[in-house]
Amino acid sequence: MRVTNSLMSKNFMRNLNNNMKNVYKYQEQLSTMQQVSRPSGDPLKVSKVLDLNNEIKQNDEYKSTINDSIDFANVQDSALANATTSIQRIYTLTQQAANGTYNHEDRQSIKAEVENEIDTLMDSFNTSFGGKYIFAGNNSTTKPFVKEASVEGEMPKVTYKGTSDNTSKEIARGVAVEMKTDGSVLMNTQEESSDLGTLFNDLLVALDSDDTEKLGGSILNNVDKQINNIVNLRTNIGATQNRLVAAKDRNESEYLNLKTTYSNTQDIDLAETYMKYSMEMVSYEASLQMGTKILQNNLLDYIR
Incomplete structure (x- = not known):
C-alpha cells in the first residue's frame, strides 16, 4: 500500500475529529453532571432514564x-x-x-x-x-x-x-x-x-x-x-x-x-469523568502537535 501525504492528512483529520468528539463528550458531561443528555448519546440508557423519571x-x-x-x-x-x-x-x-x-x-x-x-x-x-x-x-x-x-x-x-x-x-x-x-x-x-x-x-x-x-x-x-x-x-x-x-x-x-438507581444511571462520577476528560485533552493536544509534522508544507515554507 502506497502511503501518500494526502492519505496521512486524511487519517490525521479523522483521528483529530474523533479526539475532538471525545473531548466534547466529557466536557458536556462535566457541564451537565449527567452521563447522557440526548437520545443519540446512548438510546438504551436514555430510555431507562426516562422510565425511571416517570416512576419517580x-x-x-x-x-x-x-x-x-x-x-x-x-x-x-x-x-x-x-x-x-x-x-x-x-x-x-x-x-x-x-x-x-x-x-x-x-x-x-x-x-x-x-x-x-x-x-x-x-x-x-x-x-x-x-x-x-x-x-x-x-x-x-x-x-x-x-x-x-x-x-x-x-x-x-x-x-x-x-x-x-x-x-x-x-x-x-x-x-x-x-x-x-x-x-x-x-x-x-x-x-x-x-x-x-x-x-x-x-x-x-x-x-x-x-x-x-x-x-x-x-x-x-x-x-x-x-x-x-x-x-x-x-x-x-x-x-x-x-x-x-x-x-x-x-x-x-x-x-x-x-x-439511587436514577443517580447510578444518569449522574456522572465527577473524579472519574474529569480524569477521562484530562486524558482526552492530552490526546487531542498531542494530535495537534503531530499534525504540524504530518501535514504537507505549504508554499511559504518552500519560499523561506
Missing part, C-alpha cells in the same frame, strides 16, 4: 395521595372521638332521666342538654376536610346529617342525606385503599329500633312523657348499641390508618431506591 413522578403522586388519605383518616378519627364523647354523655343523661327520683322539671333540663349533645354529635358527623364532608359518601358537597322535624312535627329527627358509598384511593400501582366515607353506617339502620334518627326521637318523646321504664330499658340499650356502632367504625378507620402508614413507609423506601 408517579411515586410522588402516590405519596401525595397517601399523605392526603392519612390526613383524611385522622380527621375522621378525631370527629368520631368527639362523637363518642357526645353519645356517651347522652347515655349518662338517659341513665339519670330513668331515675324515679327525678321530676318532670329535672327531665326537661336533661332534655335541653340532650338536645345540645345531639347538635354537637351532628356537628362531629358533619365534619368537613378540604371542603368536602367526610361522612357523606360520594355526595361530599352536601351536609350529610340534618336534624329536621318528624312527620308528626313534635320532635326533631336526624336524617342522612349522603350516599352509601366508600371512597377508593389508589396508593400504589394496582393497590387501592377504601376510605370509610359511608355515613349511613352511623345511622345504624340495620336495627330499626336503634336507628339514630328513631333513637333520638324516642328519647326526646320519653323525656317529655317521663317514661322512665322506656328510658331505662330499650332506649338506654339502643344508645349503648349506637356507642358500639361508632366505636366499630372508628376501629375500621384505625385499621385503614395503619395500612396507610405502612404504605407511606413502602413509598418512601421505593422513592429512595428509584433515586
Whole structure:
C-alpha cells in the first residue's frame, strides 16, 4: 500500500475529529453532571432514564395521595372521638332521666342538654376536610346529617342525606385503599329500633312523657348499641390508618431506591469523568502537535 501525504492528512483529520468528539463528550458531561443528555448519546440508557423519571413522578403522586388519605383518616378519627364523647354523655343523661327520683322539671333540663349533645354529635358527623364532608359518601358537597322535624312535627329527627358509598384511593400501582366515607353506617339502620334518627326521637318523646321504664330499658340499650356502632367504625378507620402508614413507609423506601438507581444511571462520577476528560485533552493536544509534522508544507515554507 502506497502511503501518500494526502492519505496521512486524511487519517490525521479523522483521528483529530474523533479526539475532538471525545473531548466534547466529557466536557458536556462535566457541564451537565449527567452521563447522557440526548437520545443519540446512548438510546438504551436514555430510555431507562426516562422510565425511571416517570416512576419517580408517579411515586410522588402516590405519596401525595397517601399523605392526603392519612390526613383524611385522622380527621375522621378525631370527629368520631368527639362523637363518642357526645353519645356517651347522652347515655349518662338517659341513665339519670330513668331515675324515679327525678321530676318532670329535672327531665326537661336533661332534655335541653340532650338536645345540645345531639347538635354537637351532628356537628362531629358533619365534619368537613378540604371542603368536602367526610361522612357523606360520594355526595361530599352536601351536609350529610340534618336534624329536621318528624312527620308528626313534635320532635326533631336526624336524617342522612349522603350516599352509601366508600371512597377508593389508589396508593400504589394496582393497590387501592377504601376510605370509610359511608355515613349511613352511623345511622345504624340495620336495627330499626336503634336507628339514630328513631333513637333520638324516642328519647326526646320519653323525656317529655317521663317514661322512665322506656328510658331505662330499650332506649338506654339502643344508645349503648349506637356507642358500639361508632366505636366499630372508628376501629375500621384505625385499621385503614395503619395500612396507610405502612404504605407511606413502602413509598418512601421505593422513592429512595428509584433515586439511587436514577443517580447510578444518569449522574456522572465527577473524579472519574474529569480524569477521562484530562486524558482526552492530552490526546487531542498531542494530535495537534503531530499534525504540524504530518501535514504537507505549504508554499511559504518552500519560499523561506
